Amino acid sequence: MSANAAVRVRFAPSPTGQLHVGNARTALFNWLFARQTGGTMVLRIEDTDVERSEARFEDQLIADLKWLGLDWDEGPDIGGPYTPYRQSDRLDLYREHAQRLLDEGKAYLCFCTEAELQKEREQALSEQRQAIYSGKCRMIDPGEASRRQAAREAAAIRLRIPEHPIRFHDIVRGPVEFSNEVVSDPIILRSNGMPVYNYVVVIDDALMKITHVIRGDDHLSNTPKQVALYEALGWPVPEFAHLSTILGADRERLSKRHGATSIANFRDMGVLPEALMNYLALLGWAPSGGTREIFSREELIKEFSLERLTPSPAVFDMEKLYWLNRHYIKQRPVADLYQQALSFFVRAGLLSPPGESGQGASVMLPAGFREWFLKVLELRLPAVDRLDQLPERASLIFNYDANAALADPDNAEVLNWPHTDAVISRFTFKILENESARAGQLTPEEFRAIVNHVKAETGTKGKELFHPMRLMITGSHSGPDFDKLIPILEEGSRLQLPRHVLSVFERVQAFAKARTK
RNA sequence: GGCGCUAUCGUCUAGGGGUUAGGACGGAAGAUUCUCAAUCUUCAAACCCGGGUUCGAUUCCCGGUAGCGCUACCA
Incomplete structure (x- = not known):
């Protein structure tokens, strides 16, 4: 590993929008490689496209990278030995080296107008030729060129591409x-x-002593121009690793338009950063042996290797991401998820009417709430792919509508079973007369006693016994275990919540009332 | 159009001149449970096509096809 002691890699996004999963994965691979080799990770902002770049996107980029769990050793926010790290602050550098190339005859002034070039291009295309610049300004005498430039004739600077094939090595694809x-x-x-981008990227990478350029394979075709530039400047050419493209389900x-694709989207959906990192690492990379799928940050750092990157494009599979997310949700202590989960309930208006106490800011919640809410999470977390599904999956606790339950076609079958009426009336009677239930203090043991009672009196068991009771309590014939559900309902009903949670008693009472209507 | 890259179950992938082509997601079936979720077990599911090289190709080479990318005074 000593050969890699001086590894320097960079992630160089344009602040033109949200951080996309493709770029995040590029950042991740750079970071993994840097951390594994004890190298240096550089963050550089490529904002030479003045029209599309915005400062607020840069802040968001940084926030998104940090959320994912990445960090860097040099960058616009923390500085470093090769400052500045924002291209818009490095313009003098670019001009200086362009002038040098011009002076050395490795570049030349081009006076062609855009209209001329456009015409050339169309001509080439119509002749089914490669649309490359004719090189017509190559031959202009340097003396004449500087006279024309001095006369304020518009001139761009072009690099002279050498007269030999351009070769370079790509870690993922071999010799190109x-x-x-x-x-x-x-x-x-x-x-x-x-x-222009293809030029600044070389100047920056070279000046920042980047040893390994790890980036998307949409840059592969640009690489020969960049290699030519390194050579013209007399600088060593770095190693390249071009990562395969990430495709949508339609292989585009x-x-x-494929839905959630930015890091912020996933964060807002309640995808955990460790799940996203793990998933992204598996897109285009596989460990030796190829059977392990679950990797912590530390394990990724240990196992990752550029040599094992796969060259073929990969389709982003939301289901597999959800599988990992479910895994990591179960790994986390519930208390860890408390705050974030709470915000989804607030947003859904379940713990405070939306608009009343703000966007989840300071919701006043009663003493004992936390313990109760953790039980709710414990109950429903195993049922979600992502945290934002929590309110919907927990609606059986917060919402109860007996009329809707009676009208629901899904419940028609249960309601028509021969013994259902008997179960309902016996169960209703036992609940309504029970002192604990009246006080919202029904325990699972007492509940079980009632169930046994109804069972004995009606001679029913299994579904015939449980489904009608389930229906009365939750409005649905399926749901979580009563042993866990009953305490949540009862405790919830005793808390002074913004939206009252109905106790078992209140539910049964409402159901009985709705049914006799 | 030109150039480049890519091609193993539906998807992510392992593998590699002779294998029952392995794992995972998803799917199906079963176990468990009153039900749902979770969990466990089992099953189905792949080497793009055509040539060559070879005793033998999914693997190596060439061609085709398809997908993607680049082809800008965008990044």
């Missing part, structure tokens, strides 16, 4: 070669003085 006839002389500095490149 491009014929020089296929790569045009790229513009490195626009006529307005602004540098993953985008907004």
